[in-house]
Amino acid sequence: AQKITQTQPGMFVQEKEAVTLDCTYDTSDPSYGLFWYKQPSSGEMIFLIYQGSYDQQNATEGRYSLNFQKARKSANLVISASQLGDSAMYFCAMREPDYGGSQGNLIFGKGTKLSVKP
């Protein structure tokens, strides 16, 4: 079974509008971390946002917010006020367990290609 599922291979959004990228995960470990990375055509994975399984509030980083619904095992990324530079691949990833010293490696989904239209 896939640990990380991203069901949207590609998405289009109009510049200045908000967009939601979906991510569901599967784990039985109570300690896990959820990450979103952006990968432009240059190849580098750019960290966007992190949510720990014990965090009470949804994470936010500037224009990025993570809609964390623990019971549904979903961790959707919301990008507000889209910009042309947001066009890239977006990957959801999970780390289990999440705590230091015995951190697991990152397990990535297959990604969503976001295209921002002017």
Next chain:
Amino acid sequence: DAGVTQSPTHLIKTRGQQVTLRCSPKSGHDTVSWYQQALGQGPQFIFQYYEEEERQRGNFPDRFSGHQFPNYSSELNVNALLLGDSALYLCASSFEGTNEKLFFGSGTQLSVL
């Protein structure tokens, strides 16, 4: 403050050859992980090095090996290259014991002909 640097950026090899990829972690980081990203896929974990030893390993054959040096830099070696080894190889670094994000390099694009 330099981030994660990888070399070379591109590499072309033929089947059966051996290749070595290099990675320098972000300043202050002591743990290096390697990922393979095939075209159209998400990165897959190969292995992680800490204190010059392989600490975790993903589902990759023994043809994939690595090394970490005292200055925390790392190498990924792949022997007996197959066409299916063509991929972007990403290096990521972190600081042991912290709950922080991984910092990634821009990768080495390996083409096996």
